[in-house]
Amino acid sequence: MIRTAYAIFLVLCTACLLWLGGNPQQIGGTRLPALFPLLSPTQGFWAQAEKRQKSDKIYLDGVQEEISIYFDDRLVPHIYAQSMDDALYAQGYLHAKYRLFQTDLSHRSTAGRLAEILGANLRAYDIDNIKKGIPHTIALTDKAWSKHEASYDRVSSYCAGYNTYVDRMSRADHPIEMKLIGYEPEHWSPAKVVSIIKSMQKVLALGNDDKRLSRTLQRLGPEKFAEYHPLFNPQTIPIIPDDPSWSSSENNVAPQPVDVGQLSFPLPSDPVTEGIGSNNWVVSGSKSSTGHPILANDPHLRLTLPSVWYELHIHTPEVNAYGVSLPGVPGIVIGLNDHMAWGMTNVGHDLTDWYEMRYSDDRDAVMIDGEQEKLISTDHTLSTLSMPDTTITVKMSRLGPIYENDTSAVCYAWKWIGNEIPQEDEMSVFLDFMAQTSYDGRQKILSRFIAPAQNYVYADKEGNIAMDVQGKFPVRSYGEGRLVQSADSTAGAWSQWIPQSDLARSLNPAQGYLASANQRSTSDAYPYHYVGRFDDYRGRTINGFLQDQDKHSTQDMMSYQQSSYSLYAADFLDAYLPLLQADQLSTRLRESYDLLASWNRSFEADERAPILFDLCSEEMYTAIWDEYSADMTSPEDWRTIDLMTDAKAMCHDILSTKKIETAEDLALIALDSATARYQQIIESEVEDYGDHKDFSIPHLARLDPYSRTGLRTGGHWSSLNSIREGSSVGPSWRMIVEMGPEIKAYGIYPGGQSGNPGSPYYSDMIDDWRTGQYYELDMASDPDLLGNIESTLIIKPR
Amino acid sequence: MRSIIDTIVMILLSYQACLLVGWWGLVPICFISGLFQSWSGSAKYWPGMLAGAVLWGAPAIYHILAGSSSFVHQTAEVLQLSSSWLLVLVTALIGTLIAGLSRKIGVVISSLYNSDGAHTAPSRS
Numbered sequence: 001m002i003r004t005a006y007a008i009f010l011v012l013c014t015a016c017l018l019w020l021g022g023n024p025q026q027i028g029g030t031r032l033p034a035l036f037p038l039l040s041p042t043q044g045f046w047a048q049a050e051k052r053q054k055s056d057k058i059y060l061d062g063v064q065e066e067i068s069i070y071f072d073d074r075l076v077p078h079i080y081a082q083s084m085d086d087a088l089y090a091q092g093y094l095h096a097k098y099r100l101f102q103t104d105l106s107h108r109s110t111a112g113r114l115a116e117i118l119g120a121n122l123r124a125y126d127i128d129n130i131k132k133g134i135p136h137t138i139a140l141t142d143k144a145w146s147k148h149e150a151s152y153d154r155v156s157s158y159c160a161g162y163n164t165y166v167d168r169m170s171r172a173d174h175p176i177e178m179k180l181i182g183y184e185p186e187h188w189s190p191a192k193v194v195s196i197i198k199s200m201q202k203v204l205a206l207g208n209d210d211k212r213l214s215r216t217l218q219r220l221g222p223e224k225f226a227e228y229h230p231l232f233n234p235q236t237i238p239i240i241p242d243d244p245s246w247s248s249s250e251n252n253v254a255p256q257p258v259d260v261g262q263l264s265f266p267l268p269s270d271p272v273t274e275g276i277g278s279n280n281w282v283v284s285g286s287k288s289s290t291g292h293p294i295l296a297n298d299p300h301l302r303l304t305l306p307s308v309w310y311e312l313h314i315h316t317p318e319v320n321a322y323g324v325s326l327p328g329v330p331g332i333v334i335g336l337n338d339h340m341a342w343g344m345t346n347v348g349h350d351l352t353d354w355y356e357m358r359y360s361d362d363r364d365a366v367m368i369d370g371e372q373e374k375l376i377s378t379d380h381t382l383s384t385l386s387m388p389d390t391t392i393t394v395k396m397s398r399l400g401p402i403y404e405n406d407t408s409a410v411c412y413a414w415k416w417i418g419n420e421i422p423q424e425d426e427m428s429v430f431l432d433f434m435a436q437t438s439y440d441g442r443q444k445i446l447s448r449f450i451a452p453a454q455n456y457v458y459a460d461k462e463g464n465i466a467m468d469v470q471g472k473f474p475v476r477s478y479g480e481g482r483l484v485q486s487a488d489s490t491a492g493a494w495s496q497w498i499p500q501s502d503l504a505r506s507l508n509p510a511q512g513y514l515a516s517a518n519q520r521s522t523s524d525a526y527p528y529h530y531v532g533r534f535d536d537y538r539g540r541t542i543n544g545f546l547q548d549q550d551k552h553s554t555q556d557m558m559s560y561q562q563s564s565y566s567l568y569a570a571d572f573l574d575a576y577l578p579l580l581q582a583d584q585l586s587t588r589l590r591e592s593y594d595l596l597a598s599w600n601r602s603f604e605a606d607e608r609a610p611i612l613f614d615l616c617s618e619e620m621y622t623a624i625w626d627e628y629s630a631d632m633t634s635p636e637d638w639r640t641i642d643l644m645t646d647a648k649a650m651c652h653d654i655l656s657t658k659k660i661e662t663a664e665d666l667a668l669i670a671l672d673s674a675t676a677r678y679q680q681i682i683e684s685e686v687e688d689y690g691d692h693k694d695f696s697i698p699h700l701a702r703l704d705p706y707s708r709t710g711l712r713t714g715g716h717w718s719s720l721n722s723i724r725e726g727s728s729v730g731p732s733w734r735m736i737v738e739m740g741p742e743i744k745a746y747g748i749y750p751g752g753q754s755g756n757p758g759s760p761y762y763s764d765m766i767d768d769w770r771t772g773q774y775y776e777l778d779m780a781s782d783p784d785l786l787g788n789i790e791s792t793l794i795i796k797p798r
Numbered sequence: 799m800r801s802i803i804d805t806i807v808m809i810l811l812s813y814q815a816c817l818l819v820g821w822w823g824l825v826p827i828c829f830i831s832g833l834f835q836s837w838s839g840s841a842k843y844w845p846g847m848l849a850g851a852v853l854w855g856a857p858a859i860y861h862i863l864a865g866s867s868s869f870v871h872q873t874a875e876v877l878q879l880s881s882s883w884l885l886v887l888v889t890a891l892i893g894t895l896i897a898g899l900s901r902k903i904g905v906v907i908s909s910l911y912n913s914d915g916a917h918t919a920p921s922r923s
Contacts, residue, residue: 007906014899018822021892036896039889040821041857042813045873046889049866171820180876705875758869 024182026386031119033180037171045179047172048758053791059798060168062160063089067795072788074775075753075761078313080783084431085157087314088330090795092161092188095310095327099755100166100185101175102306102700103196103328110198111135115384117183123384130380130392133401134198137419142191144421151428155190158330162188176757177701188328193427196328201418203301205452207533208352209633214484216632228635228643228651231479232520233536235638237543239455239467239516240504242525277535278345279561279720279731280457281515281542282465284508289553292740293459296557297334297343298731300722304700305707305763307751308732309333313779314434321434322745322779324733327755331430334733336745336779339437340460341737345516347453347469348532350481351417353494355399357487359409366397366411368487373398399487399494413487415494417451420472424448439464439507446470447500455516459739467514469504469521472497475528482531498528513546515539517720536638537567537718554746557736560720562772564603568637568718569610572617573601575644579667589668592616592675603716605690610716612678614725619670619677620644624651637718690714693725697750697766699757706757713770734774746774804831804840808849812897816853824853828897832904836912846901847894854893858886 021036038044053071065082067090072078077094081087095103108114112130114122129135146152166185174185217225278299285291301308309324314332323335334343357366365372375395382390395402399413425448432445439460446456446468453471458464474481475496485493504522506514519539521530544567545560546552573596582593592612599609621640628634635643643649644663652663659665686692690712699706715723715730723730735747750769754761768775780786808824808831815823828846835842862870862882874885 003906003910007903007910010899010903010906014903017899018825018896021896022822036892037821039854039885039892040816041854041889041893042816042823043820046857046861049861049864049869051865176873703876705872757872758866 031182031385034182038179043171043174045176045758048176048756050754050756050759052760055791055793057794057796059796060093060164061798062157062164063795063797065797068783069094069793069795070783070786070789071791071793072778072786073790074311074765074788075790076311076313077793078315078778078780078783078786078789080315082317084316084319084435085154087316087319088154088158088431089161089164091312091314091325091330092158092163093165093795094161094312095325096162096165096169096188098753099306099310099327101177102755103162103188103192104186105177105700106199106328107192107195110195110202111138111192112380112382115382117181117385119385120387123382126382127392130382131394131401131403132414132416133394133396133419134202135380136378136394136396137421138191138194138198140421141194142189144423145190145194145425145427148425148427151425151431152190154431155193155330155427159188159190159193175755177703180703181701190427193329196326198418200326201452203452204346205351205417208350208354209533210350210352210354210482210484212631212633213482216628217483219632220627224650227649228639229633230639231482231531232524233534233636233638235540236520236534236536237540238520238522239514239539240469240506240522240526241509241511241514242523243504243506246522246525246527277518277538277717277722279515279517279538279542279722280343280345280455281513281546281560282457282459282467283513283546283552284465285463287512287546287550287552288738289551289556290738290740292461292738293463293465294552294554294557294739295341295343295457295459295465295737296561296735297345297457298561298720298734299334299343299345300729301732303697303728303730303732303750305697305751305757306700306755307749307753309749309751311747311749311753313777315779315781315783319435320779320781322777323735324747324749325430329430331428332434333430334735335434336737336743336777337434337436338461338743338779338781340439340442340458341739341743341745342433342442343457343735344454345457346518347455347471347521348518348534349453349471349473349521349530350532351451351453351471351473353399353415353481354484355413355415355487355490355493356484357397357399357411357413359404359411363404366402366413366487368398369490369492370488375402399490412484417453417472420450422448422450424450426450438462439466443468455518455521457514457516459737461739461741461743463739464508465514466507467505467516471503473503473528473530474498476530478529479531480529502528511547515542515546517542536636537571538720538722541565541567541720554736554738554744558746558772558774561731561734561736563720564714564716565720566601566603566716566718569599569601569603569613569617569716571638571641572620573597573599573613575641576616576620576667579644579664580671581664585671589671589675592671592678603689603714603719603721605693605712605714606688607714608682608688610689610714611681611686611692612674615674615677616670619673620666623654623666623670626654626656627651693723695723695725695730696728697763698728703757708763708766711766711770731769734769735777736774743779745777745779747777748774800838801840801845804835804838805845805849805852807831808845808897808901809853812849812853822896824850824893824897825900828900829904832901832906833908835901835905836908842905843898843902847898849901850893850895850897851890852893853897855886855890858889862886 024034025032068080070078079090112126112135115126280297282295288294310327313322321337323332365374380392397413400415404411436442450472456468458466474494517538518535520534595609603610625634695711695713696709713723715721717724733749738744752761752764812824812827870882
């Protein structure tokens, strides 16, 4: 009896132990991974400790003909297929194999599904997405896409490849992040492809400052606001040179004043996208050392591991293309084929608006332009780990989803370009780019692209160069969209769009080059109005480089991409240093002055002056704009520099003192404070700017040990090499393409092809990227001519 | 010698079972080996514990020595362990625990049907 009881006891204890160790456990607020599966040598994280990839041959359903994939020594796949459907199937398979967790997390981040795997902490984030109507838009866009059958079939081929990998994978192959979090991989679908595009739209086109600017206007008054916050920087060199046809356009819209909404209750703050920027430029044969166009592009994004991009080469009988793709999306986003090269930077137009409006008595309608409009409600189920599902109701108006509080009769509508449903075949833009052979063909494809608006740079073998500001832009009145607006007089906002034929573009300009760096798209001559946040320095810098030299080589382009020279620093110091009486400074401050004066304005890693400069400009900025509180928008840097030298500017006085300060007083105060901070930094064993900057590329899910930290780099937000201090923003893909009879292309991105932290290909390119190296992009039509091939994967139809 | 052979057989079969069904593949193998322990004449408990330790610990040591030490160290940090070797130790201990308990249950249940009770004293190990 005792022995039986003992046996039962033992079995129960063991079962309990196996259950506890075999499942994720919640202890307090912490969710622990399922320890036994995680540490199992055959299926746990140990299985993720990969070696160099070996060749393989597999038989799969859904493949029409044999696909040969050659992996080079960086794990870049060269896909040779007999049809585009098969090529996309292979791309989907590879995206799943190497970036499964990344695609899943990106999808969840827009679809309102993060809390489902990560718990209650992510509920607010998901609810915000749902309230912005993004999951609703994803469903409607998927439906709209499905009407374009041929394109939808190609996207479906990609999804089939992805799903084949998911179905075939063993538990050992599950991404380590999924093992740690404790959830299972899912199938991919065209709707999830939409969600990845929405994710990019959120990154690139969501930023706006309407609420804080409105508050700033209310507090400063119109006069000061106009002085401190002009719409555009007159020094900017626009992306698109003036076009003679603009002045005769019939679509010119007369400037109209805009109402400023009185913010009745606190609205959720919008993300500040400062620092997300990019560079691209192209020179024609007349300006290049080869006699053929050279194109350069380096989109700046928040860098992560796994990397933002997945590099690949696709070859079919009709297509030979190379470039980078977005994991989860078929096709090549930035790259080249045998005829042309293309790249992009983000358009800085503000395409997010807030409208204040009043509810009807029963809160099921709102007043827009004096008329009552019924709201359409949609329900969305929010799943949260370890919690019951809840239903979130989103009320939609013509001006976007509604934000409300429980009691107020006032509500706000949020209008965003990303919530526009495409009528054209938008999904296949990146697929069709790969097959294009002419400028005209490329223009037709481009016209289908809606958002996020991009400055598309172009060069081809025929010697053409071009830049297009492409996207869907509402026709606006002067200044419209900058502030929170009243819905009482929207004058048909967001109902008219700038026609495709009137979008700003340039083909083969007389100057022989085109450059974009998120600066203003056009001069005032352009007949349509727009507002936004634009770069003031990188655009001028690259225009200067391209103007100054008659001929530019590929090597020159590489050096421009990595230039840490800052026009901001140059402009600032030109205005700032004369404010200081150098000969009257104390020895301590004179040393600082001399360090700044002798500095070459380049944010090199081995310099100390950049540390002092950043501190000094920050102190000066703070001293000048002490009348601004945290919930207001401070003036832009270029305006601050202008006002520094304006003796009549009212902003110089420090409000907390009785004395009326001058710009000279502020300059001295700033130098003194900056010097004190600088000395503290140097005394803390910081050697130089590279040491101080301590750049990092974090893991996507913030699993810090899988991040790369302590990366010694130069660069600055204001330099072409826009590696920012205090964030992980930087050049996410540097590409240079030299056109000509034989196209030569170079590229690199900071990361690695594999998303598995245990793979030798996880972060193997970071050090080469950091030190300014490039890899030659091999797009041989004949696989036998490929170099550095390390392994092959042959996929045969089953 | 019988115990050594018993251990090796357990390791080989458990490894295959783990590949087949996952981490718990060693549970039925060690349990069954416990059931037949009196028949095989091997030691009662330590062969199971040793099989688990080897089955889970050896691959972990191999990965550290074969060039994945950085990844193992990072994962140890994710799990808030101070060193890679501590992670190896935890892994081996879990293998030891699962395999040891599974075999012990087999031995104990087997003893319920053993009339002379010679191998059933719960206090003996």
